[in-house]
Amino acid sequence: MAVLVAAMGCGKVTPADPGGGGGAGGHAAGGSGGTVATGGSGGNTGTTDASVADAGIDLPRDVSLAADTGVDTGRDAGSSCVPGKCPPLAIADLTAIDATNASGFANAGFRCKSLTLCPAGTACLYYSTDMFGSVQSGEMTYTDGIELPDTPKPVELRIDTGAASQCGNPAITLKASDSITIVFDASRRLSVALPDFSGTSLTLYVASDGSTFYDAALTMPARLRG
Numbered sequence: 691m692a693v694l695v696a697a698m699g700c701g702k703v704t705p706a707d708p709g710g711g712g713g714a715g716g717h718a719a720g721g722s723g724g725t726v727a728t729g730g731s732g733g734n735t736g737t738t739d740a741s742v743a744d745a746g747i748d749l750p751r752d753v754s755l756a757a758d759t760g761v762d763t764g765r766d767a768g769s770s771c772v773p774g775k776c777p778p779l780a781i782a783d784l785t786a787i788d789a790t791n792a793s794g795f796a797n798a799g800f801r802c803k804s805l806t807l808c809p810a811g812t813a814c815l816y817y818s819t820d821m822f823g824s825v826q827s828g829e830m831t832y833t834d835g836i837e838l839p840d841t842p843k844p845v846e847l848r849i850d851t852g853a854a855s856q857c858g859n860p861a862i863t864l865k866a867s868d869s870i871t872i873v874f875d876a877s878r879r880l881s882v883a884l885p886d887f888s889g890t891s892l893t894l895y896v897a898s899d900g901s902t903f904y905d906a907a908l909t910m911p912a913r914l915r916g
Contacts, residue, residue: 773914776897778810778844778906779880783837784822786873789830792884794864795849800828802857804850807872808835809843810895810906815850822874826852827862842875844906845896847882863888866913869900885912 771777784807789796795803804816806824816824821835822845851859868884882900894902894912902912 771899773899773901776899779896779898780842780844781874782842784874786832787823787825788871789825792868792870794862795827798827798862799857801826801852801854802860803827803862804852806848808846810846814846814848847894847896849892859890861890883913883915
């Protein structure tokens with residue numbers, strides 16, 4: 691710790707030795723050295739070390755604290771890439787699906803339709819043992835699935851028949867303004883765009899910005915995020 695010092699110069703009068711040297715300067719902000727006739731002037735009060743006390747200048751912060759930690763900060767998880775050019779969304783663990791902004795699905799009848807997210811290339815049905823998670827129309831209770839222990843995998847989204855078999859897998863209509871919101875991997879949040887659609891079954895592949903495609907290679911856009 692820096693020490694506050696108010697040091698006087700230590701020069702002195704030496705009549706017997708006219709060739710004596712000047713006094714030494716004080717410590718910190720000390721005085722100037724004295725002459726033979728006069729002693730050194732006293733030092734000013736020292737100042738504190740700026741690295742210890744706040745002198746009104748912002749000290750450097752750990753920039754890692756300001757970096758994106760993956761937790762939602764009001765931006766979509768993949769918003770830095772150009773729509774249509776983003777890589778596949780790859781996740782390890784899905785923790786929630788909110789389909790309230792997809793009214794064509796949500797209002798299809800109690801458990802008449804299911805919306806499931808799964809690793810791309812799997813069966814991707816609400817009862818599949820390898821799905822990430824699923825919701826049912828008219829219910830919106832989230833059913834959790836697997837958590838991948840190692841490498842995250844690209845995401846496939848499928849809308850198909852629900853748990854209520856008496857519904858007979860009815861057709862639904864989605865609008866280009868419809869979307870779902872998913873939460874995954876340590877509370878990351880992403881809005882996934884749904885396309886104009888009328889039919890009974892729909893399979894989509896999700897890009898990291900929430901755009902959707904009809905193919906796993908992401909070359910056939912269903913709906914791009916604007």
